[in-house]
Amino acid sequence: MNEKKSGTRLRVLGPVDIWRDEHSVSVLGPKQRTLLALLVVRANRVVPHDRLLTALWAGKPPATSRRLLHNYLWSVRRLLGDANALVGTPTGYTLRLRPGDSDLDVFLSETAAGRSAMAAGDPAKASERLGSALALWRGPALDGTQPDFQAVEGAALEELRVTALLDRIDADLVLGRHAELIGELRLLVAEHPLNEGFRGQLMRAFHRIGRTAEALEEFRAARRHFREELGLDPGEELVRLHQSILAGEPVTGSIPAERARISSTAVVPRQLPADIARFTGREESLRRLDLLLSGEPGGASAVVITAITGTPGIGKTALATRWGHRVTDRFPDGQLYVNLHGYSRGQPVTGAQALYQLLRGLGVATDEIPHEVDERASMYRSLLAGRRMLVVLDNAAKAEQVRPLLPGSSLCKVVITSRDSLRGLSVTHDVHSLTLDLLSPGEARTLLGAVLGEDRIRDEPGAVLELARLCGHLPLALRLAAAHLSSRPTLSVADFVTRLLRENRLTALDIEEDPHIGVRAAFETSYRSLPEPARRTFRLLGLHPGPDIGVDEVVALAHSSVDDVRAALDTLIGAHLVQHGIAGRFVVHDLVSLFARERAEADDSEPVRRGALTQLFDWYLHTTKAAMEHVNTDYSGITLVSEPPSHGIPVFDDHDSATRWLDAEYPALISAVNHAAEHEWFGYAWQIAYTLDYFFYLRDRIDDWVTVHQTALSAVRQAGDRHGEGRVLNALGTANMFSGKIERCLDYQRQALDLSRTAGDRKEEAYALGRLGYSLLWAGDFRQAIQNCVRAIELFSRLGDEHGEATVTFTLGIAHLRLGHSLDALRCVERCLAFERKAGNRNDEAYTLKVLGDVHESLGDLTTALDLYQQSIQLNREVGNRRFEANSVNGIGRIRRRQGRHAEALEHHRNALAWAREGGDQYTECEILLDLGTTLLETGDGRAALENQQAALDAALTVKDPYLLGLAHDHLAHALHALGRTDEARSRWKSALDILSPMGVPEAGKIAERMRETTARAM
Template sequence: MRVNLLGPVELVSAGGEPVRLGAAKRRTVLAALALELNRVVSGDRLLSLVWDGSPPPQAKAALQGHIAQLRKVLSDGVALLTRAPGYVLTGDRAAVDVFRFEDLVASARDAADETAVDRLTEALALWRGPVLADVPGDRVREAVSARLEELRLVAVQELATRLFRLHRAADAVGELREAVAAHPLREPLVARLVLALHWTGRQAEALEVFHRTRERLADELGVDPGPELRDAYQTVLAGDAAPKRVERGPAPAQLPREHRGFVGREPELADLADRLRGDSAIGLLVGPAGVGKTALALHWAHRVAADFPDGQLFVNLRGFDETEPLDPRTALIGFLRALGLADAQIAVELEDQAAQYRSLLAGRRVLVFLDNARSAEQVRPLLPGSPGCLVLVTSRHRLDDLVVTEGASALHVQTLPANNAEDLLAAALGRARIDAEPDAVAELVELCDRLPLALRIAGARLASRPRWTVQSLVDELRDEQHRLSALELPEAGRGVHAALAVSYRELPEGAARLLRRLGLHPGTDLDSYAAAALLDINVVSARTHLRTLAYANLLHESTPDRYSRHDLVRLFTHQLAVGESEVDGALERLLDYYLFVADTARAHLSDHVRPFRPPEHRPASHPELSSHAAALDWFTLEEANLGLALDVALLGGHLERAWQLALCLDAFHFRRGNRVDRLALCRIGSEAARALGDAHAEATFLLRLGSTLADLGRLPEAVESCTRAAELARGDRDLELAALANLGYCLMADDRLDRAQETILEALEVAREVGDTRSQASVQNNLANVLLRKQLPEEALRHAEEALSLFTSAAPSKAHTATLHTVGAASQQLGRLDEALEHYRAGLELAERLGDRYQEALCHRAIGDVLEQSVGADAATPHWLTALRLYRDLRLADADDLAAKLDPNVAAVGLS
């Protein structure tokens, strides 16, 4: 079976019968897959190609339908398979006319004239019209038509040259006339037609073709005929009947010397070898400044240089130098000279130079290395037009356009693994010096972000100072204010800061302004909403700027709509922020953004929430958190940033923002059962509130501090803290209620049961007074726990069930989970083990749903205790092990007591 694309798309059976394909989109799917024969085409790329970059909502289903129909008609060695992340058409290259054409043209290159004529004639006979003539849309066709048309013209030119040498000029006239009619300004074709007509005795026609072309060149391009066409004209005038042999130019060898001390990168080298198999491959290596793109590409190029006997071309396109990027014309002129053209033979216009370049590379195997490309537009004129050549491009920009339009294969070069980074230092300093200070070397590697440029500079500094220890340089680099300057080579104007500065200067103003403002953000990652707050713009514009920074490899999109930066980039943005205007306003907007969203999230996690008053800078854009799960996910994602924002607020004297952020984080840690971090937050919050003179805010933290201290077994401190909270809360009945409830809890934990009961009853009176049903339920639950400790399970069960009935009409909450546990405990004391187990399991299910790890631990332990009573220790052990893991994660005081219930060997295996 054959697939024909050089004209209308055809599927032909082994017997030569055409196979009906049906829908136009189906022909497009077949063409897109056939052009990537034996290579996987991702589903997303296929959708983009088939629907011209704008697939409708139903496109995926339609594509699957076309794939299914194509599978029904494919046979005889051609198959369509599903391979992640898309599909692959498999078969021999000869099954697709495009590849038969390319292979025939390539094989003619070194063949004798007679054989070359036969192969070129066969190749050109495969053309039945324009490439993919009946494919709707442009994207698939544009990806290949220019290259294939160029190769067809090169084949026509080569066929004419070979026929001239065989004295068969008359056989060349037909193909040349047709080609010149379609491309009347392509001088190599016109020159050959002039010669073919001359050598078949039709001098008048030859001169007419020359003069007609000369006039069109003057009228349309304002140029005179080039050397090749002028030579053909002189041949006609001189009556020269002897065909001239066209000699090939020299084989250039322009690859620069490899970097000394190249280390590692074996996965990347293997990836390049896998990606760049086959003809006309384009490898695109992208990554941040100093990551080692050029070194990697150069190492691989030297490895494979022998596979390109017709030479290697290299040019530094200077896309990120202090000066302007290299003009593609300058690069092309250099390449044309290297390929043997004299200056007088080189065309004037870029398009004509590119055509000459493609013609000279036709049929050759040449490696083309384009280093430091700024844009796809800079690269595109330097791409060969025929198979057999391979192109390597390096860039700090992603150059997605080359991937989409030219089929380039992109490899994102990352920083070195730690062991390879140490090897790079060892190459500069010697292994003995590295092995003498392993800890200092490990820290140096991380301070350099495992970035090869930074590591080479650090190695050079140490190598030129043999008396320095590695630790001495580490001590210097620990100073964040001077780390970038320590990683510079001032005399050469090179280094991390210089490299980043060039990338920064090339940014559009909006993205540059965001990069400066990122110096105010204390974290290593952020989303588009935080970026919008920094710039006081909408989130859509912020996303555009973030994508620009990611395109320039100054940021990395770690997850969708979330961007991270290397530590050295973070320090660079801090330096930029020093000279930024409106620093205070931007920082306040960032703090208010985090505070506003954190307060929204807190409302989903806490049982009793008073929203803060609207912040001074209410964010225009923010994530919508409409559920408990969404709030918990947001807190988990932003926990580090919120902690750093709290530090910034404290250092900047934003004390109200500081205690409010601390309260929001406390709600998150409370829900997760993280008592240790709660302890620190409550102290920070209470100190900030005290400094502000806000007694009620201080009381809010002291009552939380008390319950946290109680959970950690520090009971006298807990009682003292909650007592002080109750004193400060006077005058605010809601806050007084919370303080009394927490004081009662702490007194109960300290076994001061009578006073605990008295305090809780006082809290219950206040709860009824303010009409807070949920607080009444929580206090009733606390009262039930006191009665349980007094060995009054029937009375305890009555209060716990009353609390449970109050919770049934409210949204799920932590207090609800605690009450289910209390009902279970009372039932267990009364010997009603099945009822106890039912309530413990209901409590566990709710705790898991709420993400309350503390209550999960309590319920697992309680279930284990009931199962031990009713079934035996073996049934209890899995629950005890889970509880013990949670206890230890939460650093709870009961962990050792629970561990004593387990067989040490079982515990060791279960916790490993």
């Protein structure tokens, strides 16, 4: 057992080296030896960078330490001869070793086997295995490493050797080898004069072979030495042995007595609860627990502790129990289990009570268990010393409840389950945290199938997935739902889903005859354990309508300080009632949120609840307005329903910070609009929605734009705000335009125009005319668009509204461009660009640069057009607008085509197309496909051109823009004509002419000319 006869073994129980093919391979340099030794001691576990640096430089690394560390690691990797053995991670390095790859791993395995043999009543085998383990030692552990490192880590390993030696001598004493042991024990007592175990073994050996006087003299020598060195008398167990010898009583066992009891009674506890029936999922969590177990030999100096934490009902105990049963063979000395009742209806188990249970499980008689907690803990650690056991501490409340129950032996593995994060424990111990998440939809379905049977759920796949969703994919809720269905075999899953949708889900999931095992009861115990500030914050979170929430929103809800809110959230996170979301936000599970809302309704009055939500909506409205002012939206003429809050409104420095906030808050803002409208905060509902109007367009959220403004329209009408109604009608009309419903768009906007004229509100009339003019562009009625825009510009000019005038002038410029009035378009768009630069509206400036490029392209000034497109691309990249960037990239493609540089043109078109499709912008996609098809046609690839032009026509039909549809028919005709399909081409040209001719656009004349030419050729 001492050496591998072939292959490689890493050796740290003596001089650090590598044993390869029966030869020692030296590791040169103390730093390389230290690095290798640390990785072996922590094998199969990530060793953090800081720990590596501390080991090499004793906490004082030089400035170049990181670079030097990589050099040393490279040297170690080369020595190992296996490129995959040493693995880097973001936080450190892991040395992957298989069982038996290090002498330390063999030592630990052999000592565990020896102790198991002793517990099973086979001292001969125990002596043999323990002797083999001890024979692996070739000198001081970690010899040749850095002095500070060896002093700490080597001492820990030496303790393991001494414990194994005591165990081997115990076995030999039981075998009657007293005389043979005396010489060895004399040497050990001289080497370890303060070790009462060796002294007691020597006394016992003397006494058993009739040399009682020498046994008594050993005690006197021990007492003298202890008093001189420590000022203390020998321990109780050595005194008791001395008294037994004086009384002539037979002496057996070893010192301390706890070790004798565990050996003589051969207690191998198996206390884990029964495995959870039909356990499903959690494969990744089980794998992580297995990895920690595989790394156990590397943890020679520290107990491996895993804390399984998570939301109530997430399945922490089920996972710990399943894993414990799965790895029974890895813990030959047994498994201890204690339920600490940290979140039960009664009082939590105290440290003294838990230690009592654990000691009884280890076979200690009731009358031998000490009264004091510290003495119980000492006895507990002594009993576990050198034993390979699993200790499961279930349902812990706080770190201080757990600390007295942690073994001192590194061979033990501790698994703790708790709703608390137990962060305090990680300060004093090396704790591996495993936070359980909800089951995936697939795992939830598997769980339901396992409990109910596949036959029960096979025919209702949709209802099963909906049931899982309503249970929040929470294992406890799923099992309760399955219990309800199991008790009623004729009840369909769909009918039970209907009940959950109709009733309070927490009540519907309760088991009437055993309500204490329900989801509500699980949440209630966690809630009761919270301090009052955290309880209040938890209740307020239940009122929040959104899917997640930020600190600032909680501050608004609670009307409290940021520090107090952060402290409360920290407590709730620690209790796993709240989880961290993305971008610094927080998430509350659906069922937890429902419970929080119940508590709010029970504990807080209606005015308190409504006041908190009013504060929140107030904050949302004014913060959204503050952000949108950087994104470029006109709020003139709108009187907000409240004054800005006195504090808490963030200051946005620029466009980027504003849009980041809007992106992060977007789902919560939509939920706020819906909740406010449903619960009669009508003013907040329509004003938050309207404030987001331009952002919907900017982010291409067309469906949300329509549905949110439909809600806003209902709210503003119930509020009786005619002025606001006109604004919402205009916004809703534009949203419908972008969704392809142009007639509905025009109807809404004409309603808005009528409202403004009836009220005699010139500003609103100008605003409505401008919106209507823009929508008429999409309808293809360019002349009418120009008339509306001209009238709107006149009104805005009289009112001195420069922003409104510039916005409508831009629409006017596009209408002129469509009709071929390039110089008029140029004057309009240049005027808009000047205003946008003056106002700092970077988003609109970026798009205006693109349109100005189109104008110069129509004038034949390709150089200026190219420069404008490039400016637009740069600015769009700065503001993060990929959609508008695609337009300008496509414009460069057109310029390159006109310059005869077709390969570059195709590259630009295709990049632009990918970005447009990525954003789901079918209008831009249609424009790009038309240009791509045209460029392909010029390269002679008629079939690819036809394919792209057909795709463009399909897109045009989807977006329902008549001008774009006419162009698509025209471009498709060109492709068909090039392929010799003249009749089909003429048919497409006729369709194009029918659409474009009434618009008065120049393309109509060109199409008519082409039709005459093709007809003449055909004749």
